[in-house]
Structure formats: structure tokens, C-alpha cells
Amino acid sequence: MHRADSVRCVGGIVFDADGRLLLVRRAHDPHRGRWSLPGGRVRPGETDAEALVRELREETGLHVAPVTLRGTVPLGRYLISDYTCTVSGGRLCAGDDADDIGWVNSAQFSALATRDALTPDLAETLRTWDALPR
Template structure:
């Protein structure tokens, strides 16, 4: 099986809330996850993160260090810690909703499989 390279963004606001999106399409339609998507041909991971974050959340970001990588079916997902540098939060493209969540909100959402454990392992859960 050939893997599809994908990227995602891990963002916390100054209060420590985590940015999540509700997926508008399969895989995982209706579930909450980190924003991101496929790396297009000829695109670097950094370029893909910036594009996907703008498309799905309306935010302009500066990708930083690699938070980690997971494999979900045929998708290899490389998630990068990001910093917001502009834009305004809104759901767009493949996202049905986008919001900042604290720990209590995060725990109440229908999340994609493995997200909680992955973010816990990476020390990237909501901080408030």
C-alpha cells in the first residue's frame, strides 16, 4: 500500500486552548480532529501546513517543530506545532466547524480515533 503524505497543525492560544476542527468529509466526517490535509505534489510540509490551516481555519500560521507523526490507515500524518500570525478563525474548505477548546470542552467532543492518546504522548493536550 502506498501511503498518502498529510500534515496537520497543533495550535494553542495564549490561554492554552487547543484549535480543533470538525471534519466535513470522510475519513472521519463529523468527528473532531486537528486541522490539516494532504500534501500536494511539489509542496513542502511547511507550505502544505500553511495552506491547509488557511483553508480549514482562516488562520495564517508559522509552522515550527514537528510534534510527531501518526499513521491512520493509508495516511501518514506529520503534525507541526504552529503559531498564529494572522487571519480570523472560521471554518472553511473541509471543516464543518473550527474552535478553540479547553480541557473540559475537548473531553466532551466526538474525537477521531487515537487523538487523545497521541496528543497526550506529545504533551499537546489543551493546557487549561
């Protein structure tokens, strides 16, 4: 259930050819300094797909194509719809909403989770969706 004043957002679940997951370290609140999926707010008049393509290009430098809605999660006043995406081009670089970016494998992801360096519930959510890195 979501609040009437929820802010619609999208996130991208992106894997490379080795099964590593793309994460960004948030440069701004909420959760500044923690690692999360790339994404952001859906602008008025935008579809989720349009917002996802725009946000991932701005935040990661990559051109993506949304494939499948994996699920939707509330995070405070934000309602985030996370989609599996494929990369169609671009060059990986952290945008202004991220102070770092990278592909993480299973061991690296687990280490981030152990250090409480991920956004709240990210590890459990991805585990539930069978979307953890290899």
C-alpha cells in the first residue's frame, strides 16, 4: 500500500556479462553514502520506461532498455518500481547524483551488506526477487 503523496520513482537492475550488478553510491539524501540501484524520480508526463532510460543515462552514462518490472518497494515517501534492464551502449561514469559507481559480484555485494553500506532492505529485496549478483 502506498501513500497518496508518494513520489513515483524507478530503479534499474542491470547486470554485466559476468553477472555483476551495477550499483551507485548515493551522493545525496536520502541515504547519502550508501550503495543502491541507479534510478530516480519519474517526471510528470513520463512513463516509467522513459524515466528509467533518462535516469540511468544521467546517473551512470549507460543507455539501457527496460525489460521486466521486478517489483515495487516503498522507501519513505518514495514508491520505487525496479526494472531489470539491458545495456545498449554508453560509457560507465558516475553522474551528479552518484559519488561512485561500479559493478559488484556476489562477494562484494555481501561485504557491502555486512558493513551496512547498502540502502535499507536492498539485499533482502533483491534476494526475494532472485536478482542478486553472481
